Amino acid sequence: MNIRLELTRFLNVCFALASAFMFWKGLSIVTNSHSPIVVVLSGSMEPAFQRGDILFLWNRNEYSKVGDIVVYEVDGKDIPIVHRVLREHKNENSGKQLLLTKGDNNAGNDIPLYAKKKIYLQKDKDIVGTVKGYIPMLGYATIWISENKYAKFALMGFIGLSALLTNE
Amino acid sequence: MSKPINVYCSADLRQTLDEALPGVFSRLGYVQSFKLIDTKLIIGYSIAVVAGVSFYLDKILEYSESLTYQKILVGLYAALSGLFWYFNKYIEKNVKYTGINKSKSIQVAATLEQYTLDYKLKIRDNEGHVVETTLPANKVFTEQGYLQTDLLYKWFENQLNDLTKKRN
């Protein structure tokens, strides 16, 4: 067995995984958002966004504007929500901004979704990013993968295997 | 012999031939020098380690806690990738084998373009003599995908004789 040969082959597998991960990290640093690309999971913004649409986020803005579509996370729930800013109250002295959001397709605002007793989101704490760009449908595969545990394993296996088997 | 390859896949042809070079030259009395391969492996694995550390930090730390480290790691990753690219393009220049036989040293650079079977070689010795030649892969592979090492050995022996003739 030739150790250098094995190392070189293994390195190619590493590169495939490393470049994907580091691209994601780089993008998240540039956009200042911990998940700069999200896939829409619910129909609460229909017809603007359907399940499976891919959204590109940007989070370097200091304040959000009314009408912006933002992605936010609520303490204790791990699914990010994509909704529109209905009102904002900003204080330029402290740099704080309170936001109230609503899904275009929902009847009422998001207060029932927020953490207990809260009636506002805070821009600097809760917001993951503002939606800037959009590709329809392409993310449906990831929904299928995340909602089907076997699909997840199959995908991981497939990525690993194809990296091992292809030489390019 | 090892697994058969698909002889109509240029990448497979190139990889199999590349990996057969050390064996052929050791039969011709050369001792392989690993300087280039080792440098490449070191740069390559430092890239993999940087990505690995970044992945690990991402797992154990909150996004905001790890942000500073991640910025450094992404920077490092970009710099090392640049170095790796530079090394491949300007230093390694497709050199697949370097070896020494007593006072003679020899360097073999090889390419095989996509959709062809011509293994193009540039054999250079320490006195600056160069042989540029082409090995059609169908002269050393069987249709079933096995490399005939004996034929490859004989072919290289002839090429090296040419190089010796040039020298005299």
Next chain:
Amino acid sequence: MSEILQDIQRKLVFPIDFVGQRTTHKIVNGALFVGSIAACLVGFFTQSVGNLLYCFLAAYFTCLLAVLPSYSKYNKNRPEWVHPKIGN
């Protein structure tokens, strides 16, 4: 598991020769280029992104149809390979 997959992969090869590979490469590049431009024109003049998408998909599937099967015309230029010595 991986052996089964490798086996499947080996069965799904349908190889074509090198000349055929260059031809299919050219077909794919050319057809998709022409198809994209046609799709843009159709989409823009009918003012419909949907039409553009259909046009583009049509080009894509035509491409697949043209290059996926290993038609015999892609296999006319097989080189002569080494014949293994008997008893090897």
Next chain:
Amino acid sequence: MFSLTQRFQQTSNQAITCASVVSIFIIATFWAQLYHNNVFSLSSQIANVKPQINLRTSRFYGSVNGKPKENLRIAFDLDADLTPLFNWNTKQVFVYLTGSYNDTKSSSISSEVTFWDKIITEKADAHVILKNVKSKYAIWDAKDKISEKDLDIKLHWNIQPWVGTLVYGETTGETLMTTPAYKKN
């Protein structure tokens, strides 16, 4: 291109590359059409704005710990022709009426609220004419009072494209409205 899977991959990769170029074409013509139609200077008429204030005690109307909160609703007339916003890459237009105001004590505290909004998906429905319509949302301030404030009322729009970037803009023709003091009935 030697094997079936490779040919499939290569074709698909090439198709994705072409698709991104095509998307750039769509986005570029989309913006060109928007500028050609002068959509960033569309006008709207907002008239007959009538504010009305009452007190609510539900958390869903901004009340914290059962303390009553002033809620504002308005009635208004609106006439805005948003037809130019529709072109081949427009999936929907989201149009919304907002009011912005500063805090009475500090000018560095400001707010903007939405009174009314509407999703338009058809070009035929893009000319919005409303008479004496009630606002969709009850408005309260982050602090206690919404009464006795000067609100700057404006109509904004947002285009969701089939592919590409979201586009935002506002119409000219804003109106000033002063909310009355709250009177117990």
